[in-house]
Amino acid sequence: METVEMNSLSLKRPHSEDEVANADEIKRQKTAEKSKTGNDPEQSVETVTEQPDKSLLEDAKNEIIPHEESEEQEDEELEDSDEDGDPESFADMMKHGLTESDVGITKFVSSHKGFSGILKERYSDFVVHEIGKDGRVSHLDDFSVPVDDEDPSEETFTVLSDEDKQRLEELQLLKNKETSVAIEVIEDTKEKRTVIHQAVKSLFPGLETKTEDRDGKKYIIAYHAAGKKALANPRKHSWPKSRGSYCHFILYKENKDTMDAINVLSKFLRVKPNIFSYMGTKDKRAITVQEIAVLRITAQRLAHLNKCLMNFKLGNFSYKNHPLKLGELQGNHFTVVLRNITGTDDQIEQAMHSLREIGFINYYGMQRFGTTAVPTYQIGRAILQNNWNEVMDLILKPRPGAEKGYLVKCREEWAKTKDPAAALKKLPVKRCVEGQLLRGLLKYGMKNIISAFGIIPRNNRLMYIHSYQSYVWNNMVSKRIEEYGLRAVPGDLTLKGATAVHIEEGDVDNYTIHDVVMPLPGFDVIYPKHKIGEAYKEMLVADNLDINNMRHKIRDYSLSGAYRKIIIRPQNVNWEVVAYDDPRIPLFTTDLDKLEGKPLPVLPTDGKFRALKMEFSLPPSTYATMAIREVLKMDTSIKNQTQLNTTWLR
Numbered sequence: 348m349e350t351v352e353m354n355s356l357s358l359k360r361p362h363s364e365d366e367v368a369n370a371d372e373i374k375r376q377k378t379a380e381k382s383k384t385g386n387d388p389e390q391s392v393e394t395v396t397e398q399p400d401k402s403l404l405e406d407a408k409n410e411i412i413p414h415e416e417s418e419e420q421e422d423e424e425l426e427d428s429d430e431d432g433d434p435e436s437f438a439d440m441m442k443h444g445l446t447e448s449d450v451g452i453t454k455f456v457s458s459h460k461g462f463s464g465i466l467k468e469r470y471s472d473f474v475v476h477e478i479g480k481d482g483r484v485s486h487l488d489d490f491s492v493p494v495d496d497e498d499p500s501e502e503t504f505t506v507l508s509d510e511d512k513q514r515l516e517e518l519q520l521l522k523n524k525e526t527s528v529a530i531e532v533i534e535d536t537k538e539k540r541t542v543i544h545q546a547v548k549s550l551f552p553g554l555e556t557k558t559e560d561r562d563g564k565k566y567i568i569a570y571h572a573a574g575k576k577a578l579a580n581p582r583k584h585s586w587p588k589s590r591g592s593y594c595h596f597i598l599y600k601e602n603k604d605t606m607d608a609i610n611v612l613s614k615f616l617r618v619k620p621n622i623f624s625y626m627g628t629k630d631k632r633a634i635t636v637q638e639i640a641v642l643r644i645t646a647q648r649l650a651h652l653n654k655c656l657m658n659f660k661l662g663n664f665s666y667k668n669h670p671l672k673l674g675e676l677q678g679n680h681f682t683v684v685l686r687n688i689t690g691t692d693d694q695i696e697q698a699m700h701s702l703r704e705i706g707f708i709n710y711y712g713m714q715r716f717g718t719t720a721v722p723t724y725q726i727g728r729a730i731l732q733n734n735w736n737e738v739m740d741l742i743l744k745p746r747p748g749a750e751k752g753y754l755v756k757c758r759e760e761w762a763k764t765k766d767p768a769a770a771l772k773k774l775p776v777k778r779c780v781e782g783q784l785l786r787g788l789l790k791y792g793m794k795n796i797i798s799a800f801g802i803i804p805r806n807n808r809l810m811y812i813h814s815y816q817s818y819v820w821n822n823m824v825s826k827r828i829e830e831y832g833l834r835a836v837p838g839d840l841t842l843k844g845a846t847a848v849h850i851e852e853g854d855v856d857n858y859t860i861h862d863v864v865m866p867l868p869g870f871d872v873i874y875p876k877h878k879i880g881e882a883y884k885e886m887l888v889a890d891n892l893d894i895n896n897m898r899h900k901i902r903d904y905s906l907s908g909a910y911r912k913i914i915i916r917p918q919n920v921n922w923e924v925v926a927y928d929d930p931r932i933p934l935f936t937t938d939l940d941k942l943e944g945k946p947l948p949v950l951p952t953d954g955k956f957r958a959l960k961m962e963f964s965l966p967p968s969t970y971a972t973m974a975i976r977e978v979l980k981m982d983t984s985i986k987n988q989t990q991l992n993t994t995w996l997r
Contacts, residue, residue, distance in 0.1 A: 444748055445713065445722055446984045451821030452710045452973075454828045456914065457701035461980020462690025464959060470602045470632045471933055472684035475971075477626065477637040478677040478964060485636045487599040487938040490653065490662045492646045506542050507550070515569055519551045519617055527570040535565045543567045549648065551617055586643050591666035593624075593640045596649055599938055600659035604631040608659055609639070615652050616644060624670035627967075629679075634937055640671045660939060678966040680919065683975065684934050685959040692924065695959060698978045699922045702963070705833070706861070706916035707977035708824060711817035712970035713984050720748040727815030728890055730808075730904055731897075735796040742784055743770070757781060765793070780807060797901070805903065812904055816867040819886060824865055824913050827879045833860045833914070838877035840864050840910065847910050849876050860914050869908020870897040917963035917974060926954030934958055 447453070467473050477485040507515070507530070514528045532540055544556045547569050554569045586592065600608050605628040613620040622642040629635035641649070646664035653660055690698070717723040721741050729737040745758040757773040764770070767788040774782045780803055787799030800808065835841075835858035839850045842864055850858055865879070866872035868887065874880040887894045898905045925934060932948055961978070965971060972983050
């Protein structure tokens with residue numbers, strides 16, 4: 348085995364959307380064959396399985412873009428409308444972004460010659476199935492609802508008019524001054540009244556009902572049982588004791604991230620998102636299948652949503668007595684299509700055999716470090732240095748590169764006035780990190796930046812220091828592989844249970860590179876005893892940090908550290924090269940296709956294009972991006988992909 352320096356990218360990946368005409372697609376692919384170009388910035392593989400490491404666990408709760416937090420629907424629409432559609436100008440702006448070498452990603456482990464291919468041309472070319480803690484791969488294969496005598500009748504979901512539902516929702520969410528809503532009972536019978544009572548109580552948790560006579564007519568009166576607290580607490584008395592409190596189900600989603608999907612479900616069910624639990628978030632630009640649990644919502648109500656949900660489906664319902672916990676998974680199974688590949692059969696065989704037998708360097712992927720000219724690790728470093736003026740400056744100062752127009756105006760106002768109120772007025776989306784920090788500065792003043800920064804949600808704040816840890820780890824692993832190659836050497840670290848120990852000279856033959864771990868810097872880890880241990884210290888000294896004192900005066904920012912394997916060998920690796928003519932035709936069937944009885948795609952034996960279909964399973968805390976990078980020998984940074992894309996589009 349030998350290590351290979353990163354060479355120029357041979358990836359071809361045009362920017363395409365699913366609805367583009369077939370003729371345009373074929374023209375693009377022919378153009379791509381002539382020029383070795385790069386990935387689409389909108390379609391980068393952002394797949395990382397969730398963080399189980401103690402010091403990183405919180406970070407995995409929100410895989411967020413550093414300066415654009417998940418917004419309400421109105422904010423999302425506003426953000427979407429502010430995009431710059433010109434790929435060339437976007438590419439010019441992305442010249443200021445990061446490349447892999449900027450964050451320490453410089454080595455390969457395989458010796459095969461890289462080849463090009465189109466990665467994630469369609470989001471359906473990338474499928475992720477969650478692997479639960481019991482080793483079971485999540486699949487959507489059953490829409491049936493568990494039989495339960497306690498469930499309301501199907502009429503419950505149709506007895507209320509759209510106008511009634513609107514009024515009840517406004518009452519439930521306290522959106523108007525009304526204290527009750529009256530629903531006239533047409534065709535009055537006791538059975539009809541019972542159904543309306545059930546419908547209001549089951550569809551609008553927190554509301555109570557009673558029957559009243561008004562002018563000789565029967566009305567169902569809906570009112571709040573317990574004020575604002577009712578919305579946060581599902582009705583306890585209406586849930587059968589014999590039924591598990593949590594409904595577990597499989598969420599199948601297309602082109603939507605996990606939190607967006609949960610927010611949509613919450614709005615349809617009229618509950619708060621925090622009653623949902625999951626083992627990890629999944630990508631947006633992919634088809635993903637994962638388990639979700641929700642507190643005291645019936646499978647019947649969830650299944651009913653399948654009639655109105657776009658881009659996702661719910662199924663495989665069951666009742667259990669426990670929620671799901673973040674990080675409680677064995678990993679993810681990936682099915683990936685790389686289209687329009689140029690590699691020879693020998694190249695592909697070498698690449699895939701190497702992936703299966705050796706694996707790939709377990710780098711933290713590019714999405715860990717942000718997409719703008721100010722990397723998240725720089726902000727993390729300033730936090731650890733206790734340099735709060737720099738933290739504020741890095742987050743708020745003007746920066747070159749691709750950003751939303753309103754953020755650019757906000758930064759310009761801040762640079763000109765240093766007035767939080769004036770800068771905040773430029774932000775229609777207040778929940779982004781910049782808006783939260785400005786609100787904090789407005790509340791606590793410019794002399795109390797620590798408290799102002801504390802307004803930002805904890806997970807977002809920790810993301811910055813975890814990014815710095817990842818930056819150090821990537822750089823140190825590249826140095827380790829450059830210095831010692833792909834073999835275990837004396838002074839390396841390995842895990843005995845959960846404890847790291849040094850590999851001694853006499854035992855070195857008992858270990859391989861797959862046993863070697865390296866630390867993320869912190870106060871509760873040890874370092875290698877060879878040159879790389881000194882390299883850690885030198886890197887932190889250069890950043891004005893003391894490797895022997897990683898405790899911060901603010902407890903949240905004290906880093907305990909963790910250990911991470913330097914080489915990951917994927918499991919269940921399989922691959923197949925297929926021919927195709929039409930870039931819009933899917934090259935495999937999904938869970939939903941199978942449920943709907945769609946046949947396997949019919950592919951030509953001698954098509955115009957070739958695709959590599961690959962499958963593999965990865966453990967938690969590993970990036971699929973880095974596995975695919977090893978196969979194609981490509982730079983996965985948006986900067987590189989965008990520049991090459993622009994060349995291709997010309």
